[in-house]
Amino acid sequence: MSPLARPATTRSAPLRPALLAPLAAALLLAIAPMASLAQGLTASDMTNMAQEESDGPLRIEITGGQVEAMPIALAPFFDEGGAGDLAARIQEVVTADLTGTDLFREIPVSAHVARPEGFDAPVAYPDWRAINAEALIVGAVSLQDGRVTAKFRLYDVFSGQPLGDGMQFDADQTGWRRVAHKVADQVYARITGESPYFDSRVVFVSETGPKDARLKRIGIMDYDGANPLWVTDDSALVVSPRFSPDGSQLLYTSFQNGLPQVMLMDVATLSAWPLKQDAGTMSFAPRFSPDGRWIVYSREQGGNTDIWQMDVATGAERPLTETAAIETSPSYSPDGRRIVFESDQSGSQQIYVMPADGSAEPTRLSFGEGSYGTPAWSPKGDLIAFTRRNGDKFHIGVMRPDGTEEKLLTESFLDEGPTWAPNGRVVMFTRQTPGGDGTPRLHSVDVTGRNMRPLDIEGAASDPDWGPLLP
Amino acid sequence: MNGYRIAAAAAMLAALAACAAPPAATAVDPYAGGRYTGAVPPGALPGGSAEEFRRTAGDTVLFPENDATLDGTARATLARQAAWLKQHGSFSTVIEGHSDEQGTREYNLALGARRASAVQEYLILQGLEPGRIRTSSYGKERPVEVCSTPDCQVRNRRAVTVVMPGAGV
Secondary structure, rough: OOOOOOOOOOOOOOOOOOHHHHHOOOOEEEEEOOOOOOOOOOOOHHHHHHHHHHHOOOOOOOOOOOOOOEEEEEEEEEEOOOOHHHHHHHHHHHHHHHHHHOOOOEEHHOOOOOOOOOOOOOOOOOHHHOOOEEEEEEEEEEEEOOOOEEEEEHHHHHHHEEEOOOEEEEHHHHHHHHHHHHHHHHHHHHHHHHOOOOOEEEEEEEEEEEEEHHEEEEEEEEEOOOOEEEOOOOOOEEEEEEEOOOOOOEEEEEEOOHHHHEEEOOOOOOOEEEEEEOOEEEEEEEEEEEOOOOEEOOOOOOOOOEEEEEOOOOEEEOOOOOOOEEEEEEEEEEEEOOOEEEOOOOOOOEEEEOOOOOOOOOOOOOOOOEEEEEEEOOOOOOOOEEEEEEEEEEEEEOOOOOOHHHHHHOOOEEEEEEEOOOOOEHHHHHEEEEOOOOOOEEEEOOOOOOOOOOOOOOOOEEEEEEEEEOO | HHHHHHHHHHHHHHHHHHHOOOOOOOOOOOOOOOOOOOOOOOEEOOOOOOOHHHHHOEEEEEEEOOOOOOOOHHHHHHHHHHHHHOOOOEEEEEEEEEEOOOOOOHHHHHHHHHHHHHHHHHHHHHOOOOHHHHEEEEEEOOOOOOOOOOOHHHHHOEEEEEEEEEOOO
16 A cells, blocks of 8 residues: 555645755766875974874864864965856855854955965965964865866865865856855864765745744755745645655645645655545654654544554554553654654653664653653764753753753753754754744754854744755 | 746646656545535524634633643533534534644644544533544644733633534534
């Protein structure tokens, strides 16, 4: 039996999203032709002090402690043919990605004492040491036949060496921001040792209209809020969209039939189908398993809500919880072997974990004051993010998968629904302000609790779900 | 408007072209028959109206925080609703459960469903046919009061009985 009830209406949306797959396929990665040139040239410039300070490669360790942002310099990106202002715009996005983490601080061009003569010219390290730049990024952009190419080299200024090989990225001109994100991702990964996350997308709900008659539609945007594209219209209430593991499909909950019902959408075609749903039941809170084989969701019948699991290939469904309490908001561990969820079986909402096949009694993880909900397992596996309500405050927090080391990252009138960056270092969530003018907005915060910031998008938004790092 | 339709048609074509194997429609969509229209024709109908139901019986019952318990006031309202519905056998109902904004979106959908179900069960206990009463939940999506004071939150923790001509299943 198919898991999908019927081919329902094709969504009419104003814009077809720039598709993930074609763009990704067009993105070339060329390492070979760009061997490091500068090696050896500046060995004589290295000072003892610099060698002492840079014991090993340039590196930011991301820890909970207060880290001072690393000063970096970006030499003005060279236009190597036809790039025009695209060189500066790509550089701006690279800079915004890096400084937006609060781990890097840009030394403005006005403070630079020199500029490299060309992309492949040797780097005069003393010029960059003079302004206390710890890392230098040299970039170049060209535009030909509608394709943009960006390349970069990263230098460890104090040790006077390139940090890794130069790289170049190539994409259709409309994908120029992705090229910039790819450059920034490389720099971030090489310096922090973490996997990157800038070239990724977020699916979310855009909200318009008054609070008691809100109109909602689902959009997909770049992680930084750019390029929003609408994949549903606002004719039916929609909530809680979630990406499939590869980003090619969406699960969400629609009220188009007058009650909550889980829908599955193919992002490339915008076709959407309701998941099979028995009469007299509601379904919501869906998520894919990491391998895409299963969908877990909340299914309501007769006032009671349990967690159910569907085999995507066969449509076979079965309950994973069978209590008289509300069980909802399931989320898989990245290895797919466990599911964390919330239940009010103790009298208040708390977080529990169980084997992904429901074969053993759930174990309760949260024991603090107040209630806990919307657990989301980090893609790194090391933490579970959650919403905690205590008194009249809401928090986003994280804990170990065994429930220990709970740490609250935020506090406000209403914070909810954390979602993880693909590298497990940043959490995005919804923050709503109180009152009749109360508006939800998306915010992000580091897993260390640092760098809390609103997302730069127009209008009200909620229910973010951070998709995978794009290939 | 035209462009909109063209876009839809283009998307449909793209769907046909790109989606090599669209999922087969083997299961039956229980709502395809359009049983729930969500619209109540305006004006008085022979033998009663939604407006009359609201005025004489009251369409809303309130709940304590994080709770689906029916208190005396709620039960009295539901007794009037049941009496009205017995007199107006051509009407069916959808019970819409709602919550205040204090809570997560998904939990509140479940809580609204629990409240709607409590009302449904009580109406059935009053002798109404189960087939006339369906439930839905809007969680915190459709507050009746937009302020965030405790008084407003109280009025948002509610179940609303929506009556429609047509006797249901």
